Each structure stands twice: as structure tokens, then as C-alpha cells.
Amino acid sequence: EVQLVESGGGLVQPGGSLRLSCEGSGFIFSDYGMNWVRQAPGKGLEWVSYISGSGSVIYYSDSVKGRFTTSRDNAKDSVYLQMNSLRGDDTAVYFCARGIMIRGVIGDSWGLGTLVTVST
């Protein structure tokens, strides 16, 4: 069974940093591109970032480019989202999702998400 488990969320002050992790199991992790998607309270889904299976290709949304960094460690079946210079509008539940990138699918399996709150 495919499982994705996010961790690392919490309360952080504006301008602060946070690192999210997502550990996968039940599949060959390195075979899949992974996406981060976020959802602000009461709002829709927003794609944040993509990293290919090898880690050689990475994309970001305009709203996080230059502030967030995506990486992965296939030996640990994990993908990470380093978030710097956090702002109030980064407050959201952050999901990791396993992609079927040959089809352009952002997520055929999703984690439960981790909540990031940016506030004083």
C-alpha cells in the first residue's frame, strides 16, 4: 500500500524558516516525481513545487520561487521542502503527492498534510 507521511509543520513567525519532510513507503520511491501542494484555510489547492525521481529537475510556483527549496533523499525515501522568508500567506496545509508525470498527474497518492501557520 502506498503511503506518504508529511511532518515538520508548526507555528513560525513571519520571516522565519521551516523544513517539511515527506516519507514514502509501499513503492519504489526513486521511480516517481513528487509534488508539494498547499491549501490555505478555506481555499483551494495550490501547486507549490515538483522534483523528479532523480532530483535533477525541480520546478517552483512563482509564489514561492526564491524562498522555498525542494530536495529529496532516495536512500531515505523522503522529499523535503525548505521554506525560508515565510509570510502570512504561506499559512496552509502542505501536502506531498506522488506524481504520474508521464501523464501530467500531480498526485495519484497524497499524504494527510502538515499544517504550517505563519503568525506572530
Next chain:
Amino acid sequence: FVLTQPPSLTEAPGKTARITCAGDNIGTKSVHWYQQKAGQAPVLVQYSHTDRPSGIPDRFSESSSGNMAILTISSVEAGDEADYYCQVWDSSSDHPGVFGGGTKLTVL
């Protein structure tokens, strides 16, 4: 690339719900659909025009042409009440992931 969905749709049980997703020449792209129930993670319900993940009933189907894609849910049930999102991957962009704004389906 922008995807536009109506914010809400209400349908009676047993009827057919059609959730639209508008985008420039979307009929030439692969469109994917997610269902998100309150407090839960999204679930992929339809992808690449004809494919459904295992466990998704064949009451769900997708069609697209021109500037519109449509997720059709036949014989709507109370358990179908959820937010639905369309999604494309714009390979021509360096920020390729795109979701529509979502449609809240209410079954009344």
C-alpha cells in the same frame, strides 16, 4: 495557464452532475480531476480523459473539447458531496502545475 471552475453546484440524488473546467484550448491537454471531502486529502478520481484509479466507480467520467473540460458524475449520491478540482500540467511553463479553483458539489 488558468483553469476556471464555478464555485458551486447543487444536484439532487440520482441526477447527473456536470462540473466544468474552462481553459484556453484545454481540449488539447490531459485534464485530471480530484475529489476532496471535508477535512481530507484530495483523491484522484479521473485522469487522462479515460482513466480511473482503482476503486473509483464508473459513475465518474470526463470529456473535453475546445476550451472546456467536464467531469460528469452520474446517479449522484450523498457520498459524492465534496470539492472537485481540475488540474493540468503545462509543460511549456517553468511553473507547470495548475489547479482550477475548485467546485463545491452539494447533493440535496
